[in-house]
Each structure stands twice: as structure tokens, then as C-alpha cells.
Amino acid sequence: MGLTAVGLGSGLDINNIVKVLVDAEKVPKQASMDAKEADIQGEISAFGSIKSSLTTFQDALEALSDASTFAPRSVTLNQKSYLSATATEEAVAGSYNIQVEQLAESQKLGTGVVADPQAAIGAGALDFTVNGDSFTVDVAAEDSLQEIMKKINEAEDNVGVNATIVTDDSGSRLILSSKETGIDNQITLGASGDAALTGVFGTTTELQPAKDSIIHIDGLKVTSASNSVDGAIQGVTLDLNKADIGETTKVTIANDDDKIIDNIESFVESYNELMTTLADLTAYNADTEKSSTLQGDSLPRGIQSQMRGILGGLFDTRDGQKSTSMFGITIDRYGKMEIDTDKLKGAVENDIGSLNDLFTAEETGLAARLDSAVEVYAGTGGLIDGREDSLDNQLKRIEEDREALDTRMLAYENRLYAQFNAMDLAVSQLTAQSSDLQARFDALPGFTRD
Known part of the structure; x- marks a missing residue:
């Protein structure tokens, strides 16, 4: 709020008068912006629902684009x-x-025993070979059994050996296990260097043979x-x-014929859910005379039209061109898919090759055609993204209009206060002058009031 006034001179409630005048100018414009913003948010939400339904439908299509789906x-x-x-x-x-x-089992080898796994053993090298592949671990003079274990396990070129320390009544030793099972993955270990090191690692005991x-x-x-x-x-x-x-x-x-039918039924269910979403968002209720958010919008109608066109077409198969209806899959008058279960079962049992071709043929199959159509709308940078970007820009413009309106209304409010304050001052001055004149008249000899 800008200036304020109490109307001492005029006795008027200037604050309230200014508020009423500002609201009369501002509130209708705000209401119009609010209504536009709500409509746009509704459209954004609606397009989000369509995109989500298309993505779900696309997932169902992916399953039917794989030939293995028809040979479970x-x-x-x-x-x-x-x-x-x-x-x-x-x-x-x-x-x-x-x-x-x-x-099958992996081989396990036990090294010699040391009294203290934290004590240094001696310098040298340990050479490991597993299934024809080798790697070497260099041992420093200060390395303990613990450090040697760590070096083995963390060696970048480790070809398949796990090391761990086991301590029993006789002391601590390394247990070396091949990572892979099988006879070919036996471990060969060679040790060189200080006598203490070769004493521990030079001879190993097989605890579990590779099998x-x-x-x-x-x-x-x-x-x-x-x-x-x-x-x-x-x-x-x-x-x-x-x-x-x-x-x-x-x-x-x-x-597994039932699995094939289940996959097709899942596809049909996903398609029908998409059609329901589109129908709900574009419906008009004659009884209530209310339109859905996208009633009359060309984008959802375009999706419906393209889907029906693809499903009503012919597809190349090993037995010539065939339609979905020949396999028991039809479109009703509401645009929903229906399945003649007996006819579909017959196709699965007797014409699985053609059914496979109809759905999975690369580029020309039903799944590929529908997926391409979906991608135009729901893909990155697709038609829905373009529409959402446009709506976001409209929201930004409304926000800019709000800020501009606030600025104009503040200036308008300040002008009103300035005008009413000036009027109040003038009234106050006139009242003072009137009182002064009256006092002078009253002081004149022989002047009386009627």
C-alpha cells in the first residue's frame, strides 16, 4: 500500500474509498488472470496424463515387438x-x-601358518595362474599377512583368486579360493624372495578340490x-x-500358448486405457453442458485417428497380408479393442507364424507402427512437449501481466490518495475560513443570527 489518509478535514473514510476504487479496477483483471491460469494448468495436467498413458502403452508395445513373446x-x-x-x-x-x-566346486588352498597376521613376513613376489591366465603380487618387506591378502584381492589384473585369513589353534593362514568353479579354474601359486615368504607360500595344502x-x-x-x-x-x-x-x-x-494370449490381452488393455484417457479428456456432457479440458483439441483427436488407422490396416505376414480382425482383434464403435478369445486361441495354435509377423515385423509390424506414432507425440521434443512448452510460456506471460498490474494499481492507488488528500486539505481550509468568517460576523455590532 502507498499513501494513506484519515479524512480529518472532510470526515470521509478515504482509506476505504481508495480500496473500493482500486479493487473495482484490479479484482476483475485478477479474476480473469486466475481463470486463464487455471485453464492452462488444467491443460498441462491433461497433456501430462496423455503422455503418461502413451508411455505405458509404449511399454506394452515393446513386449510385443520381440519375436520371443510369441514363442514362450x-x-x-x-x-x-x-x-x-x-x-x-x-x-x-x-x-x-x-x-x-x-x-561344481571351486578350489580352495591353504598357505603355511604364521603366528601373527599383523607381523611382517618378508619381501618377494607371488605368482598366480588360473585357467592359463596369470598375475603377480609384489610383497614388500614390511607387508603382513593382512596386507598380502589385501593386495591379492585388490590387484587390478587378478584373474580369479579370492584371499581370506582363517585363524585356528595352530595360527593364521591365507585361504585362496578360485572365483569360478570347475577343474579348469584350479590355482597354481609360485613364491619367490625371502625365505620367510617362500616358507609360508611355497607349499600349499588343497582344502577343497576343484570339481x-x-x-x-x-x-x-x-x-x-x-x-x-x-x-x-x-x-x-x-x-x-x-x-x-x-x-x-x-x-x-x-x-506356453496361454502366455502369448496374456501378452496380447495386456496390450489390448493398455490400448483401451489410453483410449479411455483420451475420451475422458475430450468429452462433452450434454446434460450438464460442460466440456472436458481438451474438448475440441486437435492433438488428442489426432492420436485417436492415427491409432485407429493403423489398427484397421493390413500387415505383411508369411501367409500374405492380414488384418488384426483375422486373429480375433477388432475395434468397436467407441474406438476400444475387443478380443474374440476363441478366434485368437485358434490363431495361436494354428497360425502363430503369421501372428508373430503381424506384431513383430521390423518397421512394418503393428508394434513398430504404433510405436512410431506414439513417439511423434510422446517422444522427447514431440508434439506434447511442444504444446507444454507453449503453455508454460503462456503462464510466464500471465505472471508478467500480474506484476505489471500490481505496478499500475500501486500507481493508481497513490494518485487516488494524492487526490483525496488534496480534497481533504481543501475542505479543511474552507471549513477554517468559514469558521473565521462566522466569528467575524458574530463580532459585528448589532449582528444577530436568524
Whole structure:
């Protein structure tokens, strides 16, 4: 607030009069700005909702753009104590009887014993070799067993050795373990230098031998350096848990048609959620005569139109051009997708190759076309980003208009106070003059008031 006045001369409430006049000028303009700002914020929120729905839909498209989505395999085991299994689309349906004879293990070596792991041992070098690869650890004269352990573990060229200190009744020693399991990953250690160092590291004791895993698949022996056996059965990975040659685990690989249908249903659900979002934001309620935030906006209508156009098109497959409706996927009059479950199941069972082509073909498949359309709107620098930038600029202009209005209203308020103060002073002066004249008249001889 600028100047103030109490209206001593005129008796008027000048502060209130000025407030009323300023508010009459300022409040309608503020209300107009508030309404515009609320509308813009509503549009920004609406476009944010559309972008979020498009991104979610894009995630569903990504799953359907991968050919493996249309060749999932289910894996069942008659027991889970000895192994677990996973299968890719390369696996062939069938059953396999598997026995786990031996688990793969890493080698463990124990060095000689020292009385104090913090005491210096002696200078020299330790040469390690694992599976044909080597590295060397230089030992300084002041290095203790603790320091040597640290140097081994932190060596940048360490090719696969872990070191730890174990202390028992006889003293402390390093336990050297190969990081990887399997016979090929045995550790060879050579020590040179001071006698004390070679005495501790020159001779090691094997505490645990390196072992390959051994399994039998339908009677065929398979060895592996790891307990994760990959490739023994095409497209199948076996993770071994426990060994017992007397126990047989039956692994059954089957085509997972239900998984394919689930993936397509998830895609349809995501698409319909997107269409619902667009419809809600562009609707007009005839009963209430109220429009949604983006009613009449060309951008959401453009998305709807493009999506329907793509879904209603033809797609190249190994069996010629086909439409989504030929696989039981149609568009209703509201723009939502519907699935004829029986027809889709029939396609999955009898025409999976064409269904795969329709969805996953690079650039020309349904997933690729829809993704390209989504990217135009929701991608970085896309149409939605452009619209949001424009709306942000409008908000900035409104804020600038607010500041300009405040400046004008302050100047207007100051002018009003100046005018009313001048009037009040004039009234005060006139009142004083009137009182003075009256006093003079009263002092004249023979003057009386009527």
C-alpha cells in the first residue's frame, strides 16, 4: 500500500474509498488472470496424463515387438530339490529325465601358518595362474599377512583368486579360493624372495578340490565347469542345487500358448486405457453442458485417428497380408479393442507364424507402427512437449501481466490518495475560513443570527 489518509478535514473514510476504487479496477483483471491460469494448468495436467498413458502403452508395445513373446516355453519339474530350469523360445517341447551326480566346486588352498597376521613376513613376489591366465603380487618387506591378502584381492589384473585369513589353534593362514568353479579354474601359486615368504607360500595344502558338475540327461553324461548348465538341452538352462545320483528330476518343456494370449490381452488393455484417457479428456456432457479440458483439441483427436488407422490396416505376414480382425482383434464403435478369445486361441495354435509377423515385423509390424506414432507425440521434443512448452510460456506471460498490474494499481492507488488528500486539505481550509468568517460576523455590532 502507498499513501494513506484519515479524512480529518472532510470526515470521509478515504482509506476505504481508495480500496473500493482500486479493487473495482484490479479484482476483475485478477479474476480473469486466475481463470486463464487455471485453464492452462488444467491443460498441462491433461497433456501430462496423455503422455503418461502413451508411455505405458509404449511399454506394452515393446513386449510385443520381440519375436520371443510369441514363442514362450513353460517348464515344469516333478520335484525342485535338485535343480531348476528355464527355457527360451529356442527350446523344443519335450520331457527329459535328469540326475545330478556332482555339483561344481571351486578350489580352495591353504598357505603355511604364521603366528601373527599383523607381523611382517618378508619381501618377494607371488605368482598366480588360473585357467592359463596369470598375475603377480609384489610383497614388500614390511607387508603382513593382512596386507598380502589385501593386495591379492585388490590387484587390478587378478584373474580369479579370492584371499581370506582363517585363524585356528595352530595360527593364521591365507585361504585362496578360485572365483569360478570347475577343474579348469584350479590355482597354481609360485613364491619367490625371502625365505620367510617362500616358507609360508611355497607349499600349499588343497582344502577343497576343484570339481566340474556332472549330470545325466536321459542317460547321457554331461559335465560343466558351472552349476548353471546352459546348452546341454537346446534353449534350456539348468541350475543345479543338490547332487544325488539316485534321484531323477523330470523336466517337461511345453509351448506356453496361454502366455502369448496374456501378452496380447495386456496390450489390448493398455490400448483401451489410453483410449479411455483420451475420451475422458475430450468429452462433452450434454446434460450438464460442460466440456472436458481438451474438448475440441486437435492433438488428442489426432492420436485417436492415427491409432485407429493403423489398427484397421493390413500387415505383411508369411501367409500374405492380414488384418488384426483375422486373429480375433477388432475395434468397436467407441474406438476400444475387443478380443474374440476363441478366434485368437485358434490363431495361436494354428497360425502363430503369421501372428508373430503381424506384431513383430521390423518397421512394418503393428508394434513398430504404433510405436512410431506414439513417439511423434510422446517422444522427447514431440508434439506434447511442444504444446507444454507453449503453455508454460503462456503462464510466464500471465505472471508478467500480474506484476505489471500490481505496478499500475500501486500507481493508481497513490494518485487516488494524492487526490483525496488534496480534497481533504481543501475542505479543511474552507471549513477554517468559514469558521473565521462566522466569528467575524458574530463580532459585528448589532449582528444577530436568524
